[in-house]
Amino acid sequence: MSKLCGLWGRPYIDLSPLIDTSCFAELDREIVLGLCRVEPSYTGGSLKWMGVVAPWVHEDPYVDYGQVIGAFSREELRDFVALADDPSAFDLDRGGEYTFGDETDHPLSRAQMLYLKYRYGVYFPWKVCYHLLENDRWEDKHSGAGKDFSAEAKAVFPRTVEFLRGLPFVEIGRCVLFGLEANDHAPAHRDTEPGSALGVAQSISFAPRRGKRFYVCDREGEERTVVRAPIYWFNDMDYHGVEPDPFFRYSIRVDGVFEPAFVKRLQRLYRR
Structure with missing residues (x-):
């Protein structure tokens, strides 16, 4: 103990x-x-990005969506926000200002969760x-x-x-x-x-x-x-x-x- x-x-x-x-x-x-x-719903897919995992977890192969979204190109962001509940709420020229998912102002839609899983291999525990x-x-x-x-x-x-x-x-x-x-x-x-x-x-x-x-x-x-x-x-x-x-x-x-x-x-x- x-x-x-x-x-x-x-x-x-x-x-x-x-x-x-x-x-x-x-x-x-x-x-x-x-x-x-x-x-x-899904949850837990951004624990690495949130900085709350144990030290050794950072080395495992499971993909974190916070890290994936942070590396989006403009084109990738466009495809991603098109699946939001309200795509009109996002300006692609301000992409770096947005955060998405758990404990943010922009929770993921069901379609976005599935897209992150299918397209980028994100793991949702x-x-x-x-x-x-x-x-x-x-x-x-x-x-x-x-x-x-x-x-x-x-x-x-x-x-x-x-x-x-x-x-x-x-x-x-x-x-x-x-x-x-x-x-x-x-x-x-x-x-x-x-x-x-x-x-x-x-x-x-x-x-x-x-x-x-x-x-x-x-x-x-x-x-x-x-x-x-x-x-x-x-x-x-x-x-x-x-x-x-x-x-x-x-x-x-x-x-x-x-x-x-x-x-x-x-x-x-x-x-x-």
Whole structure:
């Protein structure tokens, strides 16, 4: 544990003794049926460009769309923005001023994601990404102000939303389902730079179906811990990723602010 930021000297906190997971089989059935009725998106294809991956990930062969777009010629940019939801919003003479994709003012359209994959071989780790509760920016993922679960999420995933509402949060700022296709992996990355925040980001992740090998690791990748708990809290200042497996896997991450009583209970149980 010495090389990990962790939580109270642990690589992660198993929350299953505190949160009832007996409904997970029921949730899994609802979720997989619901995913057939909604339109998930892609995400994670610009982690290298965002500068959040582990050092060794920069050397792997997987293509990052931030780097691809940054090297576009005028003609390539023209073809790319023609696939935007509103191509008229872009001036080719100002191409260098635009940023595209996650956490920017110009999210990728579905057509642009497919084009980047087909034309340039861009790798999107999570090809099934669905926001049950949307956040505008990464910085507001812990604030629930003015937010609610989407009407579609409440209609298609009612039991799941009920479970999410019952989690020990004062407010929820983001709730996302992350799914990986067979044989895909999530590269090691971190969400928060160590030392950049006063405390550990409060979140709960859970996998209603077993089999997703989510791990946390140190900067060198030498100390790697696969999370075995069905529901857990981890320190997102640690590098984390998902190992490849020959089948679809998913989990749901909820970000927000824990109830004070829940924090005190965690401290009593796990603080060393």
